[in-house]
Amino acid sequence: MTSNAARDPIAGIDSRDPIIQIDDLKVWFANRDGILRAVDGLSFDLQREETLGLVGESGCGKSVTAMTMLQLIPSPPSVIAGGSIRYNGADLLQFDEKRMRTIRGNEISMIFQDPMTSLNPVLTVGEQIAETAVLHRKLDRRAARELVVEMLHKVNIPEPQRRADEYPHQFSGGMRQRAMIAAALVCNPKVLIADEPTTALDVTIQAQIIELMLDLKREFGTSIIMITHDLGVVAETCARVVVMYAGRKVEEASAGELFAAPLHPYTQGLLSATPRLETAPGTRRADRPRLTEIPGMVPTLKGALKGCCFAPRCHKATAICRESAPTIEDRGNGHIVSCFNCGSA
């Protein structure tokens, strides 16, 4: 790394360009049984200061995508079979480990689903938050300590001075998730990847964490990729949504449009399969429609899928769906869908 531009990816970057551009990403896993195509030709952009939702059911490849962005999946067994992940124009997949370490936690941070297993039980919360800052910012102990207390204060942990010296098991679930958010944001990263950040939490705590993330995003101007299976969380936090199925993108639209007028049969199925909480006075359970079932199961990702990945479960599927994979089409307003039978806009 000799050139200045490489050390400082911000230099010479047009601020209107997307901060992350994922193009035709393919992440495969090789095992005894053959090749498993966890992510199979995924493309999307993350704009600056945007919150983008990545939704789909278990095994659709959303977490693999996130982990690949930070090169957190060991290879083997994973193989990057193609594509690129550009961060400010530079392809992260070409970075070596040394250069990647200048990105992780510094430029791009991640928070994980389970705060107990992702915090180190034998280090104090303060030490873990400071670690990132000491590594990237070369802070001394005193300055790091001050920063830790400030961060804990920002994520609304009471008595941050005392709490910084406690261990993760002394924190409640919600506080651990706050501590993890503090650790992720301590270096003021440009991009935050939140992988199911509220799934392990109770709903009243989830509401607190969502509120906190939105506040911090406004304060720091972070771009966020929100990975979740909870459509409600997406609706409340994200401007745009990418829906994944079996390693591919099936639909992408602004959150408002996606929930009001979903085009892809899978998105439609997902929405009508989810029971909605109705809290308007006078709602009657007797009037509720039966939940729509999506028949069958998510396909195994072994080998190459012929045709549309959703065709075996799709009520609109025709012969062509089983023969060839639909291309990604823009139906206007950035509403992108990959389907032969959704009608044109």
Add this chain to the structure above:
Amino acid sequence: MPDAPLLDVRDLKKYFPLSRKPFGERQEVRAVDGISFTLGRGETIGIVGESGCGKSTAAKAILRLIEPTAGQVLLDGVDVTALSRAQFRPYRKRVQIVFQDPYASLNPRMRAGAIIGEPLRNFGVGAAERSGRVEKLFDRVGLHRDSMRKYAHEFSGGQQQRLGIARALALEPGLIVCDEPVSALDVSIQAQIINLLIDLQKELGISYVFVAHDLAVVQHISDRVAVMYLGRLVETGDGDRLFGQPLHPYTRALLSAVPKTTSTGERRRIVLKGDVPSPISPPSGCHFHPRCPDATERCRRQAPELRDVGESYQVACWLHAA
């Protein structure tokens, strides 16, 4: 007793002792601290609350899978908590349970057919009759008869939960306690299981005690709902009323905290301060007062009782004490 409700839970308590420090005071966790409700035939009551509120403990205490510390559980008017284990055995046929983690609740070394047949065998159904009934159960929950020879790990999560339901149905119970039956499943599979449970109820007239933390799922399936907080019921009654016009501040906060896909612009979310307190040393008075936006001095001192505020609708809050 023909007019007794199918299930009548009266002041049910389950305290767990904590290991005692030398010369220390005896401490206990009051996981379930005096809950009461009734359930009629073919009816569903949903029990909701956050982790640690005691909803699963209550579910298991109803079946005597854990022995209640105090209180009564009446099945068809008979207090089953007073019975010896041998006397209780015939009642086991009437009350079955479906667990949260379908895989963990199926024996990995038994074939699916044997798992479903086991309750029948336990109650003396002969091999010939058993295989016929197991086949019917497989049909009933939407599993192929061919899969009877498979082991649990060869099924998907949704199919495993179907097995769990088939096993619970085997003895033709009047009541099935469902402890978070769909929370481990993906949305599209969750819908299949919820629809199956609703269909079975219509067809067989089973009652459900449906324990879950997902309020939307509970609203969808329950006739009546009971909201728990730190071992106590705070509000219980008809689901339409409870979701439409909740009275207890905790119920209101809980409902407003659920993210919705239909929310438009400004929404009034009540964000509660702090965490759920430890059930080892619950707050004085009303357990909810430290987090309650409407708490008064009285709430700190005195615990409100569950009071009637309309036809079979009860709430435990001083705001609604007539």
